[in-house]
Amino acid sequence: MTAAQKPLRRAGLLSAVASMLWPIQAWLVAGALESLLTGKPVSATAVAMGFAAIGLLRGLMHWQAEAMAQTAADTVVAEVRDRLVHTEARRAEDGSRGGAGAIAALATEKLQMLVPYATRYLPAQIRVSTVPLLILALAFWQSWAAGLILLISGPLIPVFMALVGMAAKEASARQMVEIGAINDVLVERLSALLDIRLLGAGQTVEAAFAASAGDLRRRTMAVLAIAFLSSTVLELFAAIGVAMMAVYVGFTLLGTIAFGTWGTGLSPAAGIFLLLLAPDFYQPLRDLASAWHDRAGAAAVADEVAAWEADDTTAVPGTGQRSEPLEGPASIRLSGCVSASGAPLPDISIARGESVALVGPSGAGKTSALRLMAGLAAAAEGSVTVAGRPLTDETADGWRSRLGWMPQAPHFLHASIRHNLTLGRPGDLDAALKQAGVDAVVAGLPKGLSTRLGERGAGLSGGEARRLTLARAIFSRPDVVLADEPTADLDAETARLVTEGLMAEAERGATLVIATHDMDLARRMDRIIRIGDRT
Known part of the structure; x- marks a missing residue:
């Protein structure tokens, strides 16, 4: 005071x-x-x-x-x-x-x-x-x-x-x-x-x-x-x-x-x-x-x-404000980093346009690696390089403007589906919904794209909410798509729709990185990186 x-x-x-x-x-x-x-x-x-x-x-x-x-x-x-x-x-x-x-x-x-x-x-x-x-x-x-x-x-x-x-x-x-x-x-x-x-x-x-x-x-x-x-x-x-x-x-x-x-x-x-x-x-x-x-x-x-x-938890790098995209190739490199639990992560280098699957047991650090790549967490040790430049407070906002992020747990704003997917960005919404296989679901809702969602996607099934997060991630045609357990707990048909939507991004030339336990999905990537696997 x-x-x-x-x-x-x-x-x-x-x-x-x-x-x-x-x-x-x-x-x-x-x-x-x-x-x-x-x-x-x-x-x-x-x-x-x-x-x-x-x-x-x-x-x-x-x-x-x-x-x-x-x-x-x-x-x-x-x-x-x-x-x-x-x-x-x-x-x-x-x-x-x-x-x-x-x-x-x-x-x-x-x-x-x-x-x-x-x-x-x-x-x-x-x-x-x-x-x-x-x-x-x-x-x-x-x-x-x-x-x-x-x-x-x-x-x-x-x-x-x-x-x-x-x-x-x-x-x-x-x-x-x-x-x-x-x-x-x-x-x-x-x-x-x-x-x-x-x-x-x-x-x-x-x-x-x-x-x-x-x-x-x-x-x-x-x-x-x-x-x-x-x-x-x-x-x-x-x-x-x-x-x-x-x-x-x-x-x-x-x-x-x-x-x-x-x-x-x-x-x-x-x-x-x-x-x-x-x-x-x-x-x-x-x-x-x-x-x-x-x-x-x-x-x-x-x-x-x-x-x-006095709580010393780390802050998300950057200011969180909209910024001009960071120039440079859509490449990612982690060197000497550790997970949220302090376990060491392998050095990871992902080239532009490459599709990579991060696999390993639960708690090994797959999500931590994705969050480091997305600039949603600061590296406690080691370094993160994106687009050929160190990921810092100065570059994080510009880097995130090139990303599409698909978290494991769907989360929405208490607003319309249209606002939740576009977030004020330009893009082809119909194409994103169709690629995510959720266009028919949205069309069947009473108010369509104007339907308001709760934070947990009230009125949607888990698979439908997951596909909406995919549509949000790919809406602005990002250079990099990061997906955390995109097919976890989904039935076979919904998992197929999500997989095809992600693969379409890889075919478009976007850099695709997924953390998954789904080996069928992992095998469709160009490369598999194992994290924390002691076998």
Whole structure:
């Protein structure tokens, strides 16, 4: 929150100055009431106008302070959210801070918890450090006994807040973790909803989710219980302090108590002035106490943001923006690289127009090799050369603009089929659909190319979704096509359609690299490269 410290401090100081105007109003009221009690002449109109003018000024200053704090807080949240979204969009693999659900929770509801901290707690903290000191000085000026009452009772509130704060922060941190975890669970269950329904596991999944929701509810209530308990006790301390001041002033004015003043007796005006000041002495402390829960929640969120920023997972090379194609032959070379698990990969050299199959056991590094070739992951060791140039942040965007990528798990945007396939690029959509063998499927949909797809291709079978990803990969007639397990889990006819679509790209002259367990497909390539095969 470094960028917003200055405007937040200015907002807090403005709020404190506005609160410091109350003693002037209190003195006007005290003088007016004393005149009524003693019969002294006083201009009620002047007192009322002065009181109203100062009150209006106080209101305007408080409003301006709140507006400044709100603007600064919104700016901070927006900056952190933009940085989080930008970083996650370029992250090469899932980080250690949770899945998509946890990151979404952090970017939305959790970051929003910084706003009340900035708009309520920080200004209250500045008021606490200034306003009570002024009122305490004014109280001692009128009566040393009144000053002692405030001096003794006031510090009890911050001491109790510190004790409660430790428990509140721990409870808030547990709640933050639970919110992220339950969001991850929800995303996973929604993505597997079709499988859950097919397996008849709906009741089991629902019961498990209900249990997680119950745990979160209990943690939330625990945090609220601490907040309500602390507020109740602090209100009690403040009420006791005001009551003690009222007792002292009342008995002094009645003549029962004859000590506590600086030589002269306590006048009615001074007594009323002290009674009006006492609540405002405790008010900043009460404001700070009520915002203490905001501080605890914000501290937990700040810790999570700091942990997220410390996550050292690698980013996708380049900026992810559309770029001019990288010039040079569509060739690829991996040298001294390792897989995501750290296993060494063989040196691979693929010439322009060559078709190559990467085969090997599961987990050997076939997908890692493809991701390195596509510039979707940075090489932890070794080097990647594409089009005769090292694959770096400067060349990655231009290289990817020449690629067609077919991942193993189909994934779509929540948009029309047309947008999912073209992604704003020029090309022959009908030809791509026909080559992928999915033209009849699209034609049979109620809205055709305008049919909207969910992220998992709702309404499509697995084979149909796989063929759509093939159509997307070949739509712009790329120079290089990279396919990860393109025929896995497909029936024979669908596998044949996908295979023929890929081979058509090889016949067109595109460089074709596939990672596969399908040896029938592998044998149709110009060359087979074995990865991690110890046999």
